[in-house]
Amino acid sequence: MSNTIKPEFVQVKGNTWCLIATAKVPVYFLDEKTVVFIDSGYPDERTRPFLDMLIEERGLKVRAVIGSHSHYDHLGNHAYLRDTYGAEIILPEIEAAYARDYTQFQPLYPTHTRKELREGFSYMIMKPDRLIPQSKDKTEIEIDGIKFECRNLKGHTPGQMGFITPDDVFYLADAIMGIKEFDAAKLPTVMDWEDYKNTQQSFLDDKHAKYILAHGDIYDDIKPIVEYNLKGQDEKISRIKGILASKSDWTLESITEGIWDAFEMKTKNEFNKRVYGRNVGTLIDYLVKLGFLNPHSEKGVVHFEVML
DSSP: OOSSOOOEEEEEETTEEEEESSSEEEEEESSSSEEEEEOOOOSSTTTHHHHHHHHHHHTOEEEEEEOSOSOTTTSTTHHHHHHHHOOEEEEEHHHHHHTTOHHHHGGGSTTSOHHHHHHHOGGGOOOOSEEEOOSSSEEEEEETTEEEEEEEOTTSSTTOEEEEOTTOEEEOTTSSOOHHHHHHOSSOOOSOHHHHHHHHHHTTTOOOSEEEOTTSOEESOOHHHHHHHHHHHHHHHHHHHHHHTTSSEEEHHHHHHHHHHHTTOOOOOHHHHHHHHHHHHHHHHHHHHTTSEEEEEETTEEEEEEOO
């Protein structure tokens, strides 16, 4: 267990609690001893030992784990909770499709090889016990007579969902970052920037009793955090446009290196480097959609012309 992480287990409102470690894991009490986890955190010392401690010290029965999306820091312990404590796994149908096998999963981690995913991320491949339909913007699921509202929050991933507990506590997963977390992220993880912004803008007129961010804090009012994210994202994109405007022709590799240098990226973690590469790719896709970049191919290499 990590000696640097000091977990907390706090009551958010009513039967809705939250395990706070490296990421946040909302916990809803169906009764005094039966709980539902919403997401399950990292599969290592950043979350797993704290889940075990919470369950064992309090004598909890884990009825189910609801997943927001198929990133390793959110579904890292789903299979473990089912295998160890008998939890039902409930996933959004789009995100469940990614978690079926390595060929489906790779689009979320395109800079990793299948061999790396197979050897290092086997805990992420699973068949859920139940799917949440996503044909509408929102729906409900019922667990032992208790209803949870499910909202589509696409952008961060194609099928990310957020969940509102019966206490009117809205877990936004990775649709928004806290201010400190946003400032630390040189380039946010976004699969579709247009969807991401639209999802965030939908929160501006939203009102719930409490909000939980996976990477952020617990809030009474989410609007100032949303506004900070939206403004900061526009500033990052404007800065990147300025970098790319310095010459007329780029490749994926030169854009990746140019933003790395300009943003003074310093990570030595191989996983984080790969994630950064993926995030540059989705940003390029957005700039093409905006008409700022125009792709064309030369000898099989894709070039991007800056359209000023």
